[in-house]
Amino acid sequence: MNRIQRVQKELERANADYLITGTTSNMYYLIGFSEEQMERPLLLFITRDDYFLLVPKLYEEQLKQFPLIVYRDGEDPYSKLNLKENSNVLIDDTTFSLFTIEILNRFKPGRIGRASRILGKLRQVKDDEELEKMEKGVKKAEQLILEFVSNIKENMTECQIERKLKSFLIEEAGNISFDPIVTSGPNSSMPHLRCSDKKVKRGEAIVIDYGIKHDGYSTDTTRVFSLGKPNDPLILEIVEIVKTANEEAEKHVREGMRAKEIDYFAREVITNKGYGDYFIHRTGHGIGIDVHEDPYISPDNDDVIEQNMVFTIEPGIYLPGKFGIRIEDEVVVKKGYGKTLNMLQKELYII
Amino acid sequence: MNRIQRVQKELERANADYLITGTTSNMYYLIGFSEEQMERPLLLFITRDDYFLLVPKLYEEQLKQFPLIVYRDGEDPYSKLNLKENSNVLIDDTTFSLFTIEILNRFKPGRIGRASRILGKLRQVKDDEELEKMEKGVKKAEQLILEFVSNIKENMTECQIERKLKSFLIEEAGNISFDPIVTSGPNSSMPHLRCSDKKVKRGEAIVIDYGIKHDGYSTDTTRVFSLGKPNDPLILEIVEIVKTANEEAEKHVREGMRAKEIDYFAREVITNKGYGDYFIHRTGHGIGIDVHEDPYISPDNDDVIEQNMVFTIEPGIYLPGKFGIRIEDEVVVKKGYGKTLNMLQKELYII
Structure with missing residues (x-):
């Protein structure tokens, strides 16, 4: 079972819908990609049976081996997402708050918690x-x-x-x-x-x-x-x-x-x-x-x-x-x- | 007018109660203190007429010139805070999400927004x-x-x-x-x-x-x-x-x-x-x-x-x-x- 699949199993057990991480150590742990966090969303979304990355156009070529949702500078990245409202979301601890705040205000999760509950336990x-x-x-x-x-x-x-x-x-x-x-x-x-x-x-x-x-x-x-x-x-x-x-x-x-x-x-x-x-x-x-x-x-x-x-x-x-x-x-x-x-x-x- | 006071004026104008930042560039801009972000909360809270820092004990001596709320490893840092519920909170963009999630779940703000609305405009x-x-x-x-x-x-x-x-x-x-x-x-x-x-x-x-x-x-x-x-x-x-x-x-x-x-x-x-x-x-x-x-x-x-x-x-x-x-x-x-x-x-x- 690869690391994404292990997270999916834990999502099910925790009754959570999404695990979201920016370009932090958790993204590196999960898909091997490493980048400094910046103001543009470059986010990994894991659901119980799928995963994808939301990425700025300028990363498209270098990340083409993954399922991508691509946006250009000037476009609204979050409008490209189709997240369920009232869901149970886990967000990576060290992901910048600006992404958490946008997700919170756009998609009105029912619950929001720390992804370290899952990832901290896997990684330790x-x-x-x-x-x-x-x-x-x-x-x-x-x-x-x-x-x-x-x-x-x-x-x-x-x-x-x-x-x-x-x-x-x-x-x-x-x-x-x-x-x-x-x-x-x-x-x-x-x-x-x-x-x-x-x-x-x-x-x-x-x-x-x-x-x-x-x-x-x-x-x-x-x-x-x-x-x-x-x-x-x-x-x-x-x-x-x-x-x-x-x-x-x-x-x-x-x-x-x-x-x-x-x-x-x-x-x-x-x-x-x-x-x-x-x-x-x-x-x-x-x-x-x-x-x-x-x-x-x-x-x-x-x-x-x-x-x-x-x-x-x-x-x-x-x-x-x-x-x-x-x-x-x-x-x-x-x-x-x-x-x-x-x-x-x-x-x-x-x- | 110093930078904290300018933020307080903007909080009033935005009808917001708290501006919160971790040890990011905004904390450096506001009080000159710089540190890598870690898992322990080291947070600056600005209200319309006051400000204070929540800090781990091991930073007490080096930050003693500021109003501090100090906690030891093993204590619950958030229990030392006395934030109003249902308030309007602005959180610094690059502060780690774990702090935002704790504040969200502990103090149930009525609204949560990005502090860059205020600080981005001041700093630019x-x-x-x-x-x-x-x-x-x-x-x-x-x-x-x-x-x-x-x-x-x-x-x-x-x-x-x-x-x-x-x-x-x-x-x-x-x-x-x-x-x-x-x-x-x-x-x-x-x-x-x-x-x-x-x-x-x-x-x-x-x-x-x-x-x-x-x-x-x-x-x-x-x-x-x-x-x-x-x-x-x-x-x-x-x-x-x-x-x-x-x-x-x-x-x-x-x-x-x-x-x-x-x-x-x-x-x-x-x-x-x-x-x-x-x-x-x-x-x-x-x-x-x-x-x-x-x-x-x-x-x-x-x-x-x-x-x-x-x-x-x-x-x-x-x-x-x-x-x-x-x-x-x-x-x-x-x-x-x-x-x-x-x-x-x-x-x-x-x-």
Whole structure:
């Protein structure tokens, strides 16, 4: 059964009429076509027994192997559609809202829900081909970061490092899975801060969170670096706690447990050391075509862990005004237990 | 009046209660904050007399200068909101649908519409600071492509060239506005084809459509190249027609005319030469923070052209199985007339 057919079966089970997606990772997953989302509708519609694409004229030639409804610039794309009113529609999570709003106002669905109910569940369990791509991706990403870090010198700004890393990853790997995060010293206490013009100094914690796209699949890894020995003994202490939390979670991964239990193993280590309030995010997230996808490894997620799921384990401790430490790996669930895909050391790297 | 206040005035005029945006270009325009969209809601809500952000805990420190509603991973973010039911809601066009669907199902708005009605109109007229950034961006992008093209050698694949160009632009300019399009020979007849493993050959048309982000603003330019003299005299003929169409449209840009009239000037040249059916897209699009924004220069757009709008003029002719040619500039509307920001020659570049 191909992926479209699996969706059709799930549509029937969910008693839904349409699943609609723009040019997101779900379209790539379903038909292998990838494009940035733009203001022109380029949408895939799946019904219980059919599917078609609504496409601008300028994509007609390149998509001719699919059933198409084509419109020209200046025509009203939605007038070409013949959707039932009052239907039960599922829309892809990351499709732009403008399409959802047009569909809502034009076709007055009776119910509208998130397609991730179906697609998130299908995508979170990887097949062998996907797993092979992902393992290779992590290996490649690790080689690249080791090659890269010798370029980091004192007094470069975070953004200079970020830019160099980004262009290096694209040149070597073809693409990145997200803009790398490079923060240093007090800035590293903000887990998702963009880089700044702050210069990196000897002995500071430098957190690098980065990923590549390899054969369509994302990687996501975080390690901590320092130019020379850390200037604050607390850095090594915190690295040790976070490393233990990371290892505790990874070694307890089992098929059949709940996602929140994995979160618990990491969180318990940090809480017991008195830093629970400074671990301000969940322990991890699924990864695949998207860098964040099901299953989310968070304190409230009751989802059951299955074989061939892949997710990150990335506990962190963030001390405002001082520094933050996060150590992030990818784990795949094999028969029964978890296997960490990363080989990089978890200790602070002194460069 | 700041940008939030201008939105509030427009909300009142539109009789709308909320304008909601995710971490898109509109959030950057409104409060200067930029982040990739993710699955966690990080949303800006503007009411007629107030505004606030709904943010995950891990962004609290970096956004503390704004009024915040903070949630932790594992908490239900939407339960922290207190939106009126049956209200009139405008949602940002490119915000992920998952947020729109949650808002729809949780707060049952009476009406839901596209925020671009308000924000597209505000953003399409640039202020002096924005124009200065955009002019500088085009200048920089042009220098970079001239520097780059000497790297193109026979038998490199399109994707090798694309990857090199992308990493070069990121290293030199900090960021790109979209993945560059590099197509050659018959592939160039598909205006938005991603690169392939096809090798570039001497004498073929090579179309490069690329842009950088400079100080938060996008550029977008297309030129045609050939390694040595073109091997088909039709290439030069078509370049000449497209160049004339491009120039006719650019020289007729006037404050007060309608967008569709500009489209007409380009289209007429191509139609008169018998290639009307092969000009398969609109003539251009507004540009600013986003690479595509209002005003769209398309056959059906009655919008009136105003001073300080910036848009592309990019007619093209696409001959399936043979080649395609597109020449794209950015034009700013000055007092009365249009000024082309690009200085690159419009003729085929022989490299």
